[in-house]
Amino acid sequence: MTDISREALRADIADILEIAPADLADDANLMDAGLDxxxxxxxxxxxxxxGLPLDFADLGEAQTLAEIHALAQARQGKAPA
Structure with missing residues (x-):
């Protein structure tokens, strides 16, 4: 399993949305931001x-960067930062 930071998740999501990472707030609804x-x-x-234990269904349930990060941390047996 890969340990992934909130900032790495932010960079990945921002890249796929074609926006600057700084424009993606922790609590922004990703569907509203364009995550189809x-x-x-x-x-x-x-x-x-x-090796990150997240799948498509997880992204439907976790709708913000903060929620995705918390889920990733939980799946890796870590307390969310």
Whole structure:
């Protein structure tokens, strides 16, 4: 498993949304920011390749960067930072 920081998640999500990482707030609704199902599947595939235990369904449930980070940390047995 890969340990991934909130900032790394932010960079990945911002990249797929084609926005600057600084423009992605922790509590922004990712669907409102443009994260559609195709982009979510691509993110999940990227993260799976890096060993991050998140999948497409997780991205449907966790709708903010903060929620995704907390879920990733929980799956890795760590307390959210």
């Amino acid at each position: 199902s195709m982009r979510a599947m691509n993110l999940a595939a990227q993260w799976e390749e890096r």
